[in-house]
Amino acid sequence: MEYALHQHGRAAIEFLADLRILSDRLEQLADARTAATRPANAELPAGIDALHATLTPLLEDVPEFRLLRLCRDWTLEQHGSLAMAAFEEIRDEVTAELDRLQQQPHAVHYADHPPRPAYWEGYEFHKSAGGWDGHDYMGFVHGELIHRKMVNPNFAGMIYAVRKSVAAAAPVTDPLRILEIGCCSGQYTQGIAEVFPDARISACDLSARQLEQAQRYANEHGLNWELFQAGGEATGQPDDHFDLVTSYAVFHELPTAAAAEVLRECLRVTRPGGYTVIGDVKAYHAFDAYDRWKNDYWNQVHGGDPYWREYASTSLADLALAAGFAEASWEGLGPHQYPFVLIARKAGNGHTT
Amino acid sequence: MTDTTPNLRNVDIDRLGKALLTLAGEVWTLRDRQRILEAVLEAQGIAVSDALERYQPDTELAAQLAEQRAAFIEALLRSLENGD
Numbered sequence: 001m002e003y004a005l006h007q008h009g010r011a012a013i014e015f016l017a018d019l020r021i022l023s024d025r026l027e028q029l030a031d032a033r034t035a036a037t038r039p040a041n042a043e044l045p046a047g048i049d050a051l052h053a054t055l056t057p058l059l060e061d062v063p064e065f066r067l068l069r070l071c072r073d074w075t076l077e078q079h080g081s082l083a084m085a086a087f088e089e090i091r092d093e094v095t096a097e098l099d100r101l102q103q104q105p106h107a108v109h110y111a112d113h114p115p116r117p118a119y120w121e122g123y124e125f126h127k128s129a130g131g132w133d134g135h136d137y138m139g140f141v142h143g144e145l146i147h148r149k150m151v152n153p154n155f156a157g158m159i160y161a162v163r164k165s166v167a168a169a170a171p172v173t174d175p176l177r178i179l180e181i182g183c184c185s186g187q188y189t190q191g192i193a194e195v196f197p198d199a200r201i202s203a204c205d206l207s208a209r210q211l212e213q214a215q216r217y218a219n220e221h222g223l224n225w226e227l228f229q230a231g232g233e234a235t236g237q238p239d240d241h242f243d244l245v246t247s248y249a250v251f252h253e254l255p256t257a258a259a260a261e262v263l264r265e266c267l268r269v270t271r272p273g274g275y276t277v278i279g280d281v282k283a284y285h286a287f288d289a290y291d292r293w294k295n296d297y298w299n300q301v302h303g304g305d306p307y308w309r310e311y312a313s314t315s316l317a318d319l320a321l322a323a324g325f326a327e328a329s330w331e332g333l334g335p336h337q338y339p340f341v342l343i344a345r346k347a348g349n350g351h352t353t
Numbered sequence: 354m355t356d357t358t359p360n361l362r363n364v365d366i367d368r369l370g371k372a373l374l375t376l377a378g379e380v381w382t383l384r385d386r387q388r389i390l391e392a393v394l395e396a397q398g399i400a401v402s403d404a405l406e407r408y409q410p411d412t413e414l415a416a417q418l419a420e421q422r423a424a425f426i427e428a429l430l431r432s433l434e435n436g437d
Contacts (some may be wrong), residue, residue, distance in 0.1 A: 004407070004409050010419075014422060019426050022427060063434065070433075089406075309394070
């Protein structure tokens with residue numbers, strides 16, 4: 001939908017987004033300043049704790065690195081409240097249209113007793129104030145103001161293409177039914193719909209507010225999505241039902257035990273011979289030692305992502321095979337090996353029922 | 354893992370304070386100028402406060418603002434960097 005931020009909210013968001021991007025040069029300066037003093041990659045320890053013991057004091061002694069951390073801490077801690085403040089400036093102008101887009105034809109099926117797993121409840125993801133549901137229009141605040149206006153510029157505007165690349169990597173032809181686990185505000189759902197325009201797409205999430213934003217997008221664009229409130233551990237969908245079960249950027253938000261549980265549910269609802277395809281951030285084994293430390297430092301330690309390390313250190317292929325899939329691979333896409341994608345096939349050659 | 358290592362150590366506090374004062378001075382100058390501009394225009398019968406709030410920059414102005422914002426952020430970062 002069309003909307004325009006007011007001057008203060010617009011300028012504040014642009015300032016934060018640009019500070020995040022422009023301060024990145026401090027990372028290169030810190031890299032260069034420590035290049036001669038830090039051990040070469042081949043000499044660095046493999047374990048993440050040992051890497052921190054070696055590299056963290058070295059880098060934190062560099063002024064440019066500490067300034068970079070100050071900038072990143074500030075942007076992380078401010079972005080949620082700043083986005084909500086920008087929303088308040090336009091609330092009276094946009095809520096009628098936001099509410100209208102929540103009318104039919106496509107509704108959200110709310111759970112009577114939505115699950116509240118410990119990894120989700122009260123969790124301020126990426127240090128974003130309010131969590132997933134902490135605002136009456138959090139789906140719009142997160143999907144539009146945070147993701148589209150703050151996060152996407154930091155990925156050079158490519159974040160939606162990256163999501164779509166995961167759907168395009170699915171080895172399925174003309175799937176009839178697709179289930180997305182953890183659809184949030186529907187950004188990956190859009191990519192799935194673009195890659196498979198004729199498929200019937202179902203999508204679930206724990207967050208009612210995020211589902212409502214996905215619903216608005218579907219209604220605005222005439223997309224026949226079935227949106228329902230559920231966790232990936234128990235979708236309530238029939239056995240052997242979907243040609244493709246997929247998700248993007250969900251598994252790094254899950255502890256390993258929950259990830260294994262979700263994969264067992266994926267297996268249950270995937271049809272025999274069908275695929276589960278899970279896209280997410282890059283695995284640690286695909287980094288050299290120094291970049292692995294940086295990835296852990298900025299995401300696990302300072303990024304507000306408490307399960308990042310668990311995810312990035314645990315083979316999703318092994319988890320999928322343990323769940324019962326017949327075949328599974330977990331590899332990075334393209335020259336940068338990003339994102340990482342699990343492609344898991346369920347045994348059998350059945351057709352959609 | 355909880356990391357309480359300070360981002361800026363004591364040696365940087367003076368530099369940080371000066372940068373914040375520089376920033377505060379720039380922010381106040383702009384607030385002062387904007388309020389005077391609105392008062393001047395309103396005295397001439399042009400009510401601009403609401404129009405300013407709702408104004409959407411066109412492509413050219415947005416590009417100018419982006420360039421000036423980048424220069425502003427770079428200046429702020431330089432003032433905080435050691436040895437500058």
